[in-house]
Amino acid sequence: MLDPTPSTRLYELSREFARVGGEAYVGDDAWQYLEEQAGATMARFVENYVRRPIAELDTETANLLNLSIKNVFEDSSFLVELSNEQSNYIWRIPRNEDEALADDEGDQETQ
Structure with missing residues (x-):
């Protein structure tokens, strides 16, 4: 530690x-x-x-600002928020899967 x-x-x-x-x-x-x-x-x-x-x-x-990261299921994006009493910053980060890196077998095992 x-x-x-x-x-x-x-x-x-x-x-x-x-x-x-x-x-x-x-x-x-x-x-x-x-x-x-x-x-x-x-x-x-x-x-x-x-x-x-x-x-x-x-x-x-x-x-330091508070950090919150949420998964937005509707469009598979992530919502990142940094905030404190004076400031609030929000970013939406789209998730783009690279098909070349996708592992079909691994996906089937976890479903």
Whole structure:
């Protein structure tokens, strides 16, 4: 867990991982573990494109907008809404299935 915020649920989950022989890393220990496992090149990527942006977002948590994503069944689109007391932004994103990527067998299994 990259977020170091104390949590009873996180503590319980970490304890359960340890009980079954797993490992759990929290906060800076989790970042260090990721960087050690990633190697030099990937660790640089994680630092530049994951850790720093998350840290930057953390400084703005009071300004973050609420996020809502809804599936609109009538036209198979998604409705994305970002809002707070002062602002409301809504986007409708059409869903366009690429037939070349469709898996007919997988679709039949889930129906």
